[in-house]
Amino acid sequence: MKKPVLIIAYYWPPAGGPGVQRWLKFATYLRQHNFDVTVVIPDNPDYPIIDQSLIDQVPEDIKYIKVPINEPSRWASSLSRKRTKKMQKGILPKSPGFLQKLMIWVRGNLFVPDARVGWKSSVLKAIHPYLLENIKPTIITTGPPHSVHLIGLDLKKKYIGFKWLADFRDPWTTIGYHKHLKIGNSAQKKHEKLEQEVLDNADLIIVTSPHTGKEFASKSKTPIQVITNGFDIQSNATTRQPDGDFTLSHVGTLLSDRNPNVLWETLSDLCKEDNSFKSDLQLQLAGNVSDEVLLSIQHYGLEKNLKQLGYLSHHEAVEVMFTSQCLLLIEINSEDTKAIIPGKIFEYFASSRPIIAIGPENADIDNLIQHTRSGQFFNYLEKQQLKKYITEKYKLYKKGNNEGQLNDHIFSYKRENLTKTLAKTIDYTWE
Template sequence: MVNILVIAGEYPPLKTIGRIRSAKFVQHWQNAGHNPVVLTLHYDKTEPHYEDSLQDEIPAGIKVYRVKNAKREDSLLNLIKSLRRSKAAKPKPEPSHSTNSNTAAKSANLSLKDRLINGYKSLFRHWLDIPDDFVVWAKDCLPQALELIKQHNIDVIYTSLPPFSACKLGYQLKQQTGLPWVVDYRDLWTGDVLREWIHPLRSRFETHLERKYVRHADVVVTVSQQKTDFVKALLNQPNQQYHTITNGYDPESFNYLAPSAKTNTALFNIVYCGRLFKNRKGYAFLHALGQLSMQQPQLTQQVNLHFYGDIAPEINAEYDKLIAQYQLQQQVIRHGDVSFEQAKQAQVDADMLLLIVDTGATSDGVIPGKLFEYIACNKPIFALSDATATNEILIQGKLGPVVSPDDIAGCTTALADILNNPLAPTSSNQSYLQQFERKAKAAAMAELFRQLANK
């Protein structure tokens, strides 16, 4: 048995895809006889991604300790708000100008205040919250983590990234205790496709921090070989251990769900589950559906495209334009944010699942956690992806067509082929996909822990 301190900022009941790796690893480690102890974030129930039912994902007997994230930007914002309330409470003199002028002045003042607050938030986000807005959380976790190490006789420290502030916490614990430390990159820190907004000057500073901290880790793990190669080259530590342990799936995770009865058996439901933001857009698929609806209406009139999850405002606006352009109002349904169970049921009810993968300079090593959730659902997948690591699994697994995210013509051809000859779930290569079962992935990580603990 190995006693593991699991430092994971994303953990149930937070409904993010990032929580699943840590939550499921903890479950499988416990089942294998190990003793994981979790240190995570204290989630307020007003948190947008909080879902109380996800408490059920935490196995009975697992000790979970939570620390609040007191964001630094909130202190000054709260002061501004309190001053505004105090000013509002004072009696106001009679206006000396017309009502219209006074209203215009108030609007201008409000706009200025809003701009100042937004500027203040931008300052924190871009230049003060480095590497992310979990800096205070990581600092406040340190004494709690040291206490847990003593209390639970911890053998190995495991930090799941992001949040990247957890990296400094792991480094400090390594320095103060000498215990083996494993860093697990769910996403890259330097070079991640979703962090391209960061200024080059800040990026250089963060690269310095990453090298400073992670070079002290005993083992570095990433979720794809491409990411392992990237981190290995970045850190340039010849004596450090590097391992690739992909995300995975539990074959039984959808067994309890039955498909809902169709009111129209001719309907062909295509389902996308997840967020759409930044470099994850999916415009080509809407173009493809729209062009087919104009060229071959008999092929698409029974097709419904469902989106489950938040869509960034700028992407939503472009979807509005495309839906209007191709008159797809009755066929494209945006359900917004739904519970995890509703999203799973939508996948079970789908005839095909749509996967949209982030694009960017370092997207080669991206393998979305959603891919493995889709695999567990055992439905055909239509993927918009340029990610080498993802495409290999899709092609070798015979899961469905793979098209470049901006290839409208390729999308149109592939979608027409699918609608003319729908794939059956049994067409996938199960013997290949079995290597991604999560129990085996958790066992591989636990074996690293055992080796480190016995050194």
């Protein structure tokens, strides 16, 4: 008899972004491990990013419970659709106007833990029949939005006979963008109280990075399992250098706080020192890019080397990865971001193209890159080391030898292999 699993997730195709793919793939592969999977998703969501290509990856026979949601972003969009979409994507202006300041304050203080908190009551009502029909189900909530975890918390207070796994794709109260939401003391205390209740009442906590695991272990005695994100694409068939310019590509959102001036300055210096490098260099940015980042690139005289690709479908983004000379991975230079492991890093691994990563010292992404031997990590003070590495890659490129890396360490991050760990984790909670 198959074991019932109920996955409650706000983000689901056609929503775009790497966070969608985590549970889309887990839901797909769990069925190969004797699990009967049902997914709870919003019926009418207002997703900030749409990627229709992901719909083709959803199994035709997957079971759904679709629950209507009243999205505050639709009300806010009546005031300013463009500004609301930017805020949903995480692009917060450095100098917001009055209306933007008001929207940010409302988001941070009136919607705790987030603007989807109103969905909870509807989901609890909609899944009641499922709980009556299924014996010993495993319920998995995944956040952000962390309000989804409050559904699991309420279920723990009202029902018995099930196991609850809370999956944290990002930290909660220590996530970097909290400081930009102008959260008051009362709202902050509520965040911390809710986080503590979720950590203490879940049967098991799943996190995507070791740093988050250590943080939660210091707060709660609930068992914790680290299951990173991964990749499900066909890995690059070759590690050889692709044709074309010396292309450095960043795939994904590039916010103002993630603006790597040390990189732009390094590339500018190399262009000034070597006309050949300047002629060969192409800087590609795929995804949403803040105005501050574009102004910095212009300030360092790199605008003629820049190619803005805009938001790409998943298939198009993978093509960019496969055909780039090096891939850029940029994280905010903050203590809060050491735990962040961007989902795209795993598809970077699968692309077999060298990674140039910049982030805070002792970041988890540094360990991952070392483990997979897939590139080099630099903190924001290591300009000379960064310059030396890019120069080395450029010299290899000129010789046609800028090769990538594929190995067993990389393949351990295939979604299918990670699902085996998840299946064992679910079984563990019932022992």
